[in-house]
Amino acid sequence: MLFEPFVSRSLHLKNRLVMSPMTRSRAVAANTPNALMADYYGQRASAGLIITEGTSPSPNGLGYPRIPGIFSAAQVAGWKKITDAVHSKGAKIFVQLMHTGRIGHPNNLPQGAAVVGPSAVLAAGEMYTDAEGAKPHPTPKAMTEADIKTAIGEFEHAAKSAVAAGFEGIELHGANGYLLEQFIRPNSNKRTDAYGGSIENRARFVLDVVKATTAAIGKDKVGIRLSPFGVFNDMPIYPEMEADYAYLARALNATGLFYIHLVDHSPMGAPAVPQSIKDTFRKEFKGVLILSGGYDAARAESDLEAGKADLIAVGRPLLANPDLVERWKTGAPLNPPDMDTFYTPGAKGYTDYPDAGNAAARPRGTTAAA
Numbered sequence: 001m002l003f004e005p006f007v008s009r010s011l012h013l014k015n016r017l018v019m020s021p022m023t024r025s026r027a028v029a030a031n032t033p034n035a036l037m038a039d040y041y042g043q044r045a046s047a048g049l050i051i052t053e054g055t056s057p058s059p060n061g062l063g064y065p066r067i068p069g070i071f072s073a074a075q076v077a078g079w080k081k082i083t084d085a086v087h088s089k090g091a092k093i094f095v096q097l098m099h100t101g102r103i104g105h106p107n108n109l110p111q112g113a114a115v116v117g118p119s120a121v122l123a124a125g126e127m128y129t130d131a132e133g134a135k136p137h138p139t140p141k142a143m144t145e146a147d148i149k150t151a152i153g154e155f156e157h158a159a160k161s162a163v164a165a166g167f168e169g170i171e172l173h174g175a176n177g178y179l180l181e182q183f184i185r186p187n188s189n190k191r192t193d194a195y196g197g198s199i200e201n202r203a204r205f206v207l208d209v210v211k212a213t214t215a216a217i218g219k220d221k222v223g224i225r226l227s228p229f230g231v232f233n234d235m236p237i238y239p240e241m242e243a244d245y246a247y248l249a250r251a252l253n254a255t256g257l258f259y260i261h262l263v264d265h266s267p268m269g270a271p272a273v274p275q276s277i278k279d280t281f282r283k284e285f286k287g288v289l290i291l292s293g294g295y296d297a298a299r300a301e302s303d304l305e306a307g308k309a310d311l312i313a314v315g316r317p318l319l320a321n322p323d324l325v326e327r328w329k330t331g332a333p334l335n336p337p338d339m340d341t342f343y344t345p346g347a348k349g350y351t352d353y354p355d356a357g358n359a360a361a362r363p364r365g366t367t368a369a370a
């Protein structure tokens with residue numbers, strides 16, 4: 001099933017392999033996508049659907065160095081070159097909207113922007129900055145209700161910008177400890193207004209963003225990534241976790257959005273994600289379900305055959321093997337990912353992984369665009 005076409009609503013995919021969103025920190029100038037990034041994404045268009053790296057809808061959401069945005073005209077123009085490169089190879093592409101919230105550092109933000117969160121609760125850990133290396137996260141500024149309205153408007157504007165840039169849709173990053181998840185989880189959300197307290201209130205921001213973006217660009221163009229039982233970025237497990245996410249599964253289903261993309265980082269050493277919560281999402285959510293985390297071809301095929309998911313997303317194998325579909329089809333050996341160049345600027349470890357088409361023509365250290 002993995003290599004067979006997939007159709008749901010208006011989305012037609014050449015296969016069921018999705019490229020997982022991966023931050024690569026190559027948007028060196030003004031958080032604006034560039035030709036090198038177009039080369040990278042174009043190389044990986046063997047996947048039916050590409051989900052871009054986390055991309056901020058707001059200056060406040062640019063917590064990491066050199067991550068792209070999608071709010072300025074220049075950013076939209078930069079992304080247009082990337083969607084063109086991907087479309088010319090027959091793949092589809094969604095942009096992941098990632099607002100980093102309290103995970104960030106002022107050194108990484110443009111002038112006038114701020115590290116914000118649902119509450120003034122510090123996240124343990126550090127953020128890399130180009131100027132000063134790793135720095136502790138600052139305590140975020142607690143968002144006022146006006147700030148929340150502004151942020152919802154920023155997501156809406158980014159969704160419209162995504163369509164203008166040629167994306168088939170957006171993926172809201174509701175996983176891995178960033179702003180949307182910071183509202184969902186009780187450790188980072190201590191609010192006493194309509195956006196905090198009960199799960200109905202903690203889910204409100206996420207649902208408001210879903211409603212605003214689906215109203216702006218259409219239900220077929222909006223998905224969301226969630227990480228139930230994820231602990232990344234100081235998000236501890238708590239007793240009501242499973243019930244809270246079951247509520248989210250039902251509430252998101254009611255919005256009619258296109259897909260839910262579940263993260264399971266246990267293959268990367270994170271705590272196990274119970275099968276029961278994945279089953280709950282499969283049962284409660286009538287749209288497309290994407291599963292991700294540690295997949296190889298055999299496990300992808302077997303989960304698709306078992307009906308556990310509609311699509312399977314793969315990160316590191318596609319990062320290191322632009323021609324992954326061909327390699328998985330033929331059983332060819334895989335290039336290992338080079339962790340040292342995950343987030344470093346430039347082509348090395350980015351566009352120079354050898355594939356069948358470029359091994360000879362493009363030795364490591366050069367790119368097609370160079």
Ligand SMILES: Cc1cc2nc3c(=O)[nH]c(=O)nc-3n(C[C@H](O)[C@H](O)[C@H](O)COP(=O)(O)O)c2cc1C
Pocket residue numbers: 020021022023024053054096098173175176225263264265267268292293294295313314315316317342
């Ligand atoms: C270099 C790198 C960057 C990542 N950046 C993001 C990101 O921006 N957004 C996101 O949702 N997940 C991000 N992830 C997590 C991946 O999407 C994926 O869930 C993870 O790599 C596990 O899948 P895999 O075993 O197929 O690699 C990143 C992972 C890696 C390795």
